[in-house]
Amino acid sequence: MSGRDEVLDEDGAEIARPAGDEDLHDDSVPQRFRSRIITLNSYISVNVKRKRAWGMKIGELSRASGASPRSLRYYEELGLISSVRQPNGYRDYDEATVGVVSTIKSLLDLGFPMTLIERVLPCTGDAGPIEGECSGIMARVAEIRDEMDDKAHRLLETRDALTAFLSQQPS
DNA sequence: CTTCTAACA
DNA sequence: TGTTAGCA
Numbered sequence: 001m002s003g004r005d006e007v008l009d010e011d012g013a014e015i016a017r018p019a020g021d022e023d024l025h026d027d028s029v030p031q032r033f034r035s036r037i038i039t040l041n042s043y044i045s046v047n048v049k050r051k052r053a054w055g056m057k058i059g060e061l062s063r064a065s066g067a068s069p070r071s072l073r074y075y076e077e078l079g080l081i082s083s084v085r086q087p088n089g090y091r092d093y094d095e096a097t098v099g100v101v102s103t104i105k106s107l108l109d110l111g112f113p114m115t116l117i118e119r120v121l122p123c124t125g126d127a128g129p130i131e132g133e134c135s136g137i138m139a140r141v142a143e144i145r146d147e148m149d150d151k152a153h154r155l156l157e158t159r160d161a162l163t164a165f166l167s168q169q170p171s
Numbered sequence: 172c173t174t175c176t177a178a179c180a
Numbered sequence: 181t182g183t184t185a186g187c188a
Contacts, residue, residue: 059173070181090174
């Protein structure tokens with residue numbers, strides 16, 4: 001173990017060159033860079049111990065979330081999810097993104113238009129720091145909640161009507 | 172084979 | 181949102 005061996009990811013790409021302790025005490029390394037080296041070292045050690053230097057590529061996230069790569073790029077374009085780029089230009093997603101995508105899919109499932117999700121997600125903090133004024137969007141969300149109440153009631157009525165209808169049918 | 176961007180029968 | 185083209 002030289003401490004200077006290349007660190008490779010699962011695909012064999014070089015991801016970083018870990019600095020050994022000698023670098024931290026070597027006067028050739030300006031002290032203003034040492035904190036960065038320490039940060040890099042801890043980042044590398046954490047990820048290498050997890051046997052994974054990077055997060056997940058779009059294909060993995062796609063399989064894990066059930067969303068198509070096309071959708072994932074679209075969500076990212078809308079700012080719903082984010083990613084960093086690997087040296088090769090490939091998107092690198094944090095594992096936590098799977099949860100955000102699940103949220104998006106759930107809202108989409110419930111009939112929320114992408115345009116609304118685009119404005120609501122930033123207010124949940126899931127897609128990053130809460131920014132902007134959310135009051136307007138929250139008012140709209142409350143409106144939708146009330147509409148849901150109506151739909152729920154009508155749905156129950158229809159269900160009961162169907163039950164009554166079925167019980168009248170001859171066996 | 173996978174990903175990327177841009178564009179559209 | 182899918183799909184396809186042309187690269188890397």
